[in-house]
Amino acid sequence: MRILEKAPAKINLSLDVLHKRTDGFHEVKMIMTTIDLADRVELVELPSDEIKIISHNRFVPDDQRNLAYQAASLLKKRYGVKKGVSIAITKVIPVAAGLAGGSSDAAATLRGLNRLWKIGLSLDELAELGAEIGSDVSFCVYGGTALATGRGEKIQHIDTPPHCWVVLAKPTIGVSTADVYRNLNLDAVDHPDVDGMIEGIKAQDFDQICSLLGNVLEGVTLKMYPEVANIKDQMKRFGADAVLMSGSGPTVFGLVRYESRLHRVYNGLRGFCDQVFAVRLLGERNSLD
Numbered sequence: 628m629r630i631l632e633k634a635p636a637k638i639n640l641s642l643d644v645l646h647k648r649t650d651g652f653h654e655v656k657m658i659m660t661t662i663d664l665a666d667r668v669e670l671v672e673l674p675s676d677e678i679k680i681i682s683h684n685r686f687v688p689d690d691q692r693n694l695a696y697q698a699a700s701l702l703k704k705r706y707g708v709k710k711g712v713s714i715a716i717t718k719v720i721p722v723a724a725g726l727a728g729g730s731s732d733a734a735a736t737l738r739g740l741n742r743l744w745k746i747g748l749s750l751d752e753l754a755e756l757g758a759e760i761g762s763d764v765s766f767c768v769y770g771g772t773a774l775a776t777g778r779g780e781k782i783q784h785i786d787t788p789p790h791c792w793v794v795l796a797k798p799t800i801g802v803s804t805a806d807v808y809r810n811l812n813l814d815a816v817d818h819p820d821v822d823g824m825i826e827g828i829k830a831q832d833f834d835q836i837c838s839l840l841g842n843v844l845e846g847v848t849l850k851m852y853p854e855v856a857n858i859k860d861q862m863k864r865f866g867a868d869a870v871l872m873s874g875s876g877p878t879v880f881g882l883v884r885y886e887s888r889l890h891r892v893y894n895g896l897r898g899f900c901d902q903v904f905a906v907r908l909l910g911e912r913n914s915l916d
């Protein structure tokens with residue numbers, strides 16, 4: 628049997644860090660939403676009891692370091708599954724980009740193997756398992772739009788933002804999330820208005836959403852990699868309605884309301900960056916079918 632799962636990327640419309648916890652993680656309060664830029668994860672049963680990762684991307688590990696491998700391994704151990712699987716990952720989401728690519732592959736693997744191995748878990752149970760793999764995995768199990776708290780694993784679904792376009796540009800650097808959190812000085816940040824963002828989304832108020840975009844990690848990454856600031860400037864110059872770095876970066880996204888403006892922003896950025904995408908926000912949450 629063969630199962631195909633889409634693994635969409637996320638962006639953070641608002642990302643606040645409240646404090647550093649005693650376990651080394653940071654307490655966050657953030658709004659995440661999925662976008663129509665997705666890896667494809669193909670799961671095929673193997674006759675032997677092994678987990679095999681197939682990926683033709685040189686930046687993606689094909690062993691137990693792969694988050695999809697970790698997802699399969701966790702399910703096997705927790706539910707005593709004595710079956711093998713090959714996990715073929717077609718990468719579309721840039722790697723180490725702040726778009727939760729690896730986390731989404733892990734989440735897709737959890738959803739897909741739940742079906743392939745007929746384990747019968749709910750999305751809530753899969754999200755709880757996902758938190759053991761990484762902070763972003765729980766959200767990626769559900770997709771859609773959510774307020775994430777705790778270290779990112781506590782998910783409350785919220786309304787879908789109004790339709791708009793998203794242009795993404797990733798400079799040719801990869802950013803370590805751990806480094807960015809480590810370099811964050813909480814005494815010197817402007818906290819974004821996360822509750823105002825939830826209100827703006829609820830009211831379908833595109834202008835309010837644009838004016839409240841904010842990410843406390845942005846300043847840290849901008850200091851480490853000044854080229855990210857340049858991409859932000861260019862994206863504004865070419866006419867995006869609002870611009871922000873996603874997650875720990877370095878990908879910058881711009882929200883664009885009108886399609887007529889989209890081409891100018893997209894083509895303008897292609898002159899500066901190899902990896903540029905123009906996609907829509909995804910409204911739909913994942914299901915188990």
Ligand SMILES: C[C@](O)(CO)[C@H](O)COP(=O)(O)OP(=O)(O)OC[C@H]1O[C@@H](n2ccc(N)nc2=O)[C@H](O)[C@@H]1O
Pocket residue numbers: 639642651652653654655657725727730760761762763764777778779804805808874875
């Ligand atoms: C930046 C975001 O992508 C925003 O969505 C997430 O907060 C990071 O999520 P992630 O990549 O799934 O993070 P994890 O794999 O769980 O953690 C990587 C490292 O980031 C730091 N980390 C992560 C999440 C968090 N709430 N506090 C942290 O301090 C920790 O040093 C951790 O060792």
Ligand SMILES: Nc1ncnc2c1ncn2[C@@H]1O[C@H](COP(=O)(O)OP(=O)(O)OP(=O)(O)O)[C@@H](O)[C@H]1O
Pocket residue numbers: 686687688692693694695716721722723724725726727728729730732733763801802804874875876
């Ligand atoms: N399936 C996977 N796809 C991509 N990278 C993976 C995968 N599994 C493990 N990795 C490792 O994880 C690292 C981070 O990759 P990823 O693309 O998930 O980062 P990210 O988008 O910044 O994540 P986040 O936004 O959750 O912090 C990579 O450098 C890679 O070595």
